[in-house]
Amino acid sequence: MSDVLSALGEVCADVREGLPEEGVLGVLPAMVAAPRTVAEAAEVMRVAAERDLAVVPRGNETRLDWGRPPARCDLLVDTTGLDRVIEHAAGDLVVKVEAGLTVDRLAEVLAAHGQRLALDVPLPGSTVGGTLAAAAGGPSRLLYGSARDLLIGVTMVRADGRIAKAGGKVVKNVAGYDLGKLLTGSFGTLGLIVEAAFRLHPLPEARAYVTAGFGGVREAYQAVQQVLHSHHVPSAIEVDTVIGGPVTVGVLVEGVQQGVGARAAAVAELLGPAADVADAPPDWWGAYPGGSTLVEVTAPPTALPRIVAELAEGGCAGAVLRGSAGVGGWHVGLEAGEPPAVAGPLARLRRVLAPLPGGAVVRYAPEAVREEIDLWGPVPALPLMRRVKDQFDPGHRLSPGRFAGGI
């Protein structure tokens, strides 16, 4: 290994042996490399290819415990040294950054110019690359779309160490395949994301959060539908509930000062007499629910009452469900120690959601649960996905086994 380490050391200044605490779901990396430039990252990946090393990218470790453990992990590529803002073209509402920059830091840089990347970060400290690799997002995707919709250009280092880019730094661009979307949500299995360009939005002059509590999911659902079909163009419509208990609906309205007041008042009227209007979000806003197991549920918005009912009947009373009722994407936090306590409700959900269509993916779970259940559930077009993987990573060295279908 020292031979490999020195080969890596020749191309990257920051290379060392992995530490016991650096395991990826228990799989210890033999080595860690932290390139500081894209060229260095490419060289590291080239050496990894020559030496047949299994590579797992790591940003700020906010989601390193998601998915399955890698089948092997010889080299962790730490991207946090790639943290430059490459170009912020404020007049064009476009920014290009390196992947190791945190989304929070990016927000600070942009806010100084009255702009933002309209992408919520459920886990503080997440890097741009990690956020893309996990296709993470939050409440405001209702109006602004998710990471894949805001990404306009991407640079990756391929499995063979070559640098490839797609898209560009203009918003409107249909030249070539959109590899950015393909990489978004690929969990490090297709390549190392090293740079990303995004379209930006102006920071709104004013924001208002309208919240209201409802006795049950039926009433909350009716309120959501009212707001969804209104003319008030909410940026987000969220729900937060403990299964079996009351449901809170939260609506975000953004815009000019004069408009937001009137729109928030109109939304409050739709939500009923108990509605409250505030400048600041409720404390649960945009955060994943707690619990040892996190399940991401996707289905059309009308499925909400059914999902809550299935969870209640599946023995999940007390679990927290939270997420975008407008888009149809929620997270469920389960406090389940035993595999059947997850497997049972998961199977129920998948059965009722499949035809809608929808699904339920377990993001993280205790080891015992993780080993017993299918984290991803049925994934359509899996054979095509395997072929994509074979093309991008013929040696199956990039985050092997971390992804759907064992990819």
Added chain:
Amino acid sequence: MGLEGLARRFTEVLGDERVITDPVRLRTYECDGLTYHRAMPGVVVLPDTAEQIAAIVRECVTAGVPYVARGSGTGLSGGALPRTDGVLIVTSRMRRILEIDPANQRAVVEPGVINLELTKAARPHGYYFAPDPSSQQICSIGGNVAENSGGAHCLKYGFTAHHVLACEIVTPDGEITTIGRDTGGYDLLGAFVGSEGTLGITTKITVRLTRLPQTVQTLLAAFDSIEAGGTAVSAIIGAGVVPAAIEMMDALSIEAAEAAVACGYPPGAGAVLIVELDGPAAEVEHQFAEVERLCRRAGAFEIRIATDDAERNLIWKGRKSAFAAVGRISPAYLVQDGVIPRTALPRVLARIDELSRESGVRVANVFHAGDGNLHPLVLFDDSEPGAGQRAEELSGRILDLCIEHGGSITGEHGVGVDKSRHMPRMFTETDLDTMQMVRCAFDPAGLCNPGKVFPTPRLCGEVPGVRKEPHPLVQQGKAELF
């Protein structure tokens, strides 16, 4: 099996009427909206179902015959240009709107459904389909998916890719499968939309519907010069306004539109700007006043505000007719589609003007100013020897300008056959190789709309990666490395 044999097999699957081999009838399909590329298709088929398309594709694969999908044939880059040695699969008979689901803000359509027809069907529910390419009265949603179509309002609402939730596709293997966003696994849908028919044929599309806005406000502002109009655009965007659309036309395109549709734009204008805001009334009212003020400050000498739909249509009439209208002032023209960072507009337009003067080729400029998407119309007289070539050259130099300024060779018309040769100027060999890995995954045989998008096909048998052993020729002693 040759094309004749294939045609017989297709007849067995589809019946006589859905298979065209008569040269006179085939001629209808020899080009799409880019009429100067023409090729007579070998066979044309008009299927009704996904199963039929799958069967056709499987027959093509077995026979090793290339095939091309076509919707309404309105594309402007030759993406649906047929193959003389191949099959053209026309989806125009598959035009059922299968479901309008307002509660979930979505609709399910077949690929041949006309873009505007979906909006018409959704409107009674208070919804519409946001992508609005200028051909929306005739273009198909399947074609929109293939081209990732935009339109004047994509500045605020995004492109087709942002409005497609799932596609049932026939893969280049002839399998029917569904790809969707948020379905777990890779975002194959993201790669598929905008792949210009090279990754398969979509047979059913689930789209997002958008709520009709409460208010729409439109103004037309006339300026002495393009520069003054450009200043107004920068000021509007800089003020944090996200208009639904900002369109600009220069003096020559105004002249053409005037001659064609008598749109009555302010006389003497060096440029006109159309700005449209939509959304909640409380929001739009405030921002619209701001836009008006910014236009005046940038030097607008006349501002017209539409007070109703009729007046709004009048404002848009000149812009929407601009492409066809240049036919009134020039015997022939090329439509270019390039993108630059919006802030580079003044510099690039000044340079286009210089190039036009130097070469003596007139250029009329029409563009989506908000997102820097230029549509220069390069005018020429096709009866004059060499004029077409000079126009082509100028058109190509405009694309070079776009690339030099960090832009793109196409914002919405696609690469197709028209611009594949320009791709290496925007992307490296590795970039293109990597994109084609996706193609190799979907279509290893390379039969699905070959010859489009990429200048040179990638051999899918090649395993990408670092060569660990000496080159085979070196090993065999047939070559040496120096």
